[in-house]
Amino acid sequence: METRLTSNTIRKSELEAKLIGLVEPVVRDLGYDLRDIEVSSGEVCIILDRPLPREDVIGIEDCSRAHQALSPMFDVWDPIPGAYDLQISSPGESPSLRRLDHFAEAVGHEIRFQTLDPFPMPAPAKPRKNWESKLVAVDSDKGEIVVEDSLGEHRVALNLIKNAQWVRDWSIQKEKPGKGSKPGHQKANAKGRGA
16 A cells, blocks of 8 residues: 655655655654665665765674664564565665655756556657656655656656655766877876875
């Protein structure tokens, strides 16, 4: 069963929404941002991030600290029948986008998301649920995102989105000749390593 948290979040399952309500205040008190919670068979994955502005990344020490705080609470809450693994994770290379402010960070970049139901598209294209598009705007008043692809611009309400990830471009952009470096010369990086 699906449930909506607010118009500023994507749609989560009833269990995930319940866990977000329990975990978010604890994580916030530890100094972290709750990026998302994903529940699958036998596993609860809590994804942490740093609050904005993000000046540092989540490391193994942060995950361990959060696990030590949350594990006993999960024993008390007992939110899932049967055995499960509690995992604490950093956002990784393709961070989850759950809240409107998460989407706002990704404006101008590619995102991948899935809608709950097929979304009508201009003819002759068929309705679709799976998207990979450039995020061009976030409308906080309407709780919508605006994405652009080869079929044009589309407005999608957050409460119609099942899951979303920021598709970061980690490729290194080479400098073009004549734009700061001379052929045959190498620049040392900021830490001074190099030949």
